[in-house]
Amino acid sequence: MSRPQDWDHGVKSKSSDYYYDEYHLVGSERSGPDLSNIGGKFPNEYHIIHHQNPRAVKPGSNMPRFDFLSLRELEDLTAYLQGLGPNGTRALDVKTGEMKWAKFVTATGPDGKSEQVAQWKDGVKEREAIVAAAYEAHPEVPYKYHAEVEELMYGTSHEAQNAKTPLKALATPTFATEAALEEARKEDPEMKAWTEVNFKEPEVMPSDPVAAAAVLKRRTVANQGKGMFNQQCSACHGLAGNGHGWAAPTMTKRPANFTEAKFENYTTDAWYWRISRGVPATQMPRWELTLDPYQRLQLAAFLKYIAQNKGLAKLEGMPVDNYDQKLPGVAFMPAAAQAAPAPAK
Numbered sequence: 598m599s600r601p602q603d604w605d606h607g608v609k610s611k612s613s614d615y616y617y618d619e620y621h622l623v624g625s626e627r628s629g630p631d632l633s634n635i636g637g638k639f640p641n642e643y644h645i646i647h648h649q650n651p652r653a654v655k656p657g658s659n660m661p662r663f664d665f666l667s668l669r670e671l672e673d674l675t676a677y678l679q680g681l682g683p684n685g686t687r688a689l690d691v692k693t694g695e696m697k698w699a700k701f702v703t704a705t706g707p708d709g710k711s712e713q714v715a716q717w718k719d720g721v722k723e724r725e726a727i728v729a730a731a732y733e734a735h736p737e738v739p740y741k742y743h744a745e746v747e748e749l750m751y752g753t754s755h756e757a758q759n760a761k762t763p764l765k766a767l768a769t770p771t772f773a774t775e776a777a778l779e780e781a782r783k784e785d786p787e788m789k790a791w792t793e794v795n796f797k798e799p800e801v802m803p804s805d806p807v808a809a810a811a812v813l814k815r816r817t818v819a820n821q822g823k824g825m826f827n828q829q830c831s832a833c834h835g836l837a838g839n840g841h842g843w844a845a846p847t848m849t850k851r852p853a854n855f856t857e858a859k860f861e862n863y864t865t866d867a868w869y870w871r872i873s874r875g876v877p878a879t880q881m882p883r884w885e886l887t888l889d890p891y892q893r894l895q896l897a898a899f900l901k902y903i904a905q906n907k908g909l910a911k912l913e914g915m916p917v918d919n920y921d922q923k924l925p926g927v928a929f930m931p932a933a934a935q936a937a938p939a940p941a942k
């Protein structure tokens with residue numbers, strides 16, 4: 598039995614997959630996802646955060662916290678998970694018999710002895726390139742989008758949604774309180790409303806500490822959205838939001854590529870609206886049914902960030918302390934807990 602939310606976890610496991618298992622842990626009732634194909638699906642950092650605090654990246658999850666494990670243990674566990682399935686580090690290339698995605702590197706163990714461990718051949722970029730090749734190999738099925746038909750069938754359409762104004766009314770009250778705005782304006786007196794915040798990375802880190810703090814805070818908010826994006830959206834939209842997720846090649850209407858120029862000028866409201874409502878007649882879900890407004894706003898911040906910076910920019914491999922933020926009710930832009938990065942040269 599696969600739960601609907603695990604539809605993208607690959608081929609279902611069969612009883613024969615567990616024939617040699619001791620003990621037999623698999624019962625007939627499943628309360629967690631089938632992990633047999635989990636390798637390569639998420640970056641290592643995702644697994645580590647997910648074990649430390651599952652709710653931070655998977656809202657509503659009933660998985661227990663494993664934050665009592667040491668970092669070393671979490672890394673070992675992650676290494677195991679990344680080995681599973683056809684995209685995992687242990688997968689072999691049928692033609693050459695070589696490891697497909699992984700290479701061996703020498704690492705020093707806790708006892709000071711060196712050992713061989715499997716690691717990804719390269720970073721996210723290399724793996725995105727592998728998916729991109731699969732993406733090109735499956736041409737998109739011609740897709741006709743008729744606004745009128747969508748209106749009739751679904752009572753709404755992409756166009757009808759885009760035409761709806763004002764979108765501002767959607768911003769959640771907790772987020773748009775005067776106090777939160779007041780706080781944000783302290784950093785940037787020019788700021789009219791938080792929805793107009795620009796996420797573009799400055800060429801050079803500002804030397805003014807207040808301006809520099811504002812840059813870090815924006816990164817923090819975007820990075821929180823990134824955690825959720827890795828979990829909920831990357832299978833379709835790709836880890837870097839370029840639309841090349843693992844599931845993309847199979848889809849009639851391809852997931853959006855947020856690094857396209859047209860997304861640069863989307864307002865926060867427009868992002869929020871779209872994430873909330875989904876895209877009718879495509880596989881894009883209606884996230885207002887599963888994510889709370891604060892989570893959707895964090896996602897909006899992340900999408901704005903990657904649209905304006907044409908990719909992950911400074912969020913790539915960023916420290917993750919801030920995933921532990923309490924979610925609802927926090928003022929806009931929770932205090933940045935990570936160390937300031939070295940100023941850009």
Ligand code: HEC
Binds near residue numbers: 830833852879
């Ligand atoms: C099952 C696959 C799938 C998942 C999961 C998914 N999307 Fe999408 N998404 C799509 C498809 C397909 C489209 C439609 C692309 C289009 O209309 O050109 C889309 C479109 C969008 C758009 C609209 C872009 C535009 O043209 O305005 C946004 C925004 C978006 N997705 C955000 C998200 C976010 C945020 C998540 C995670 C919370 C997510 N998506 C998860 C498949 C998915």
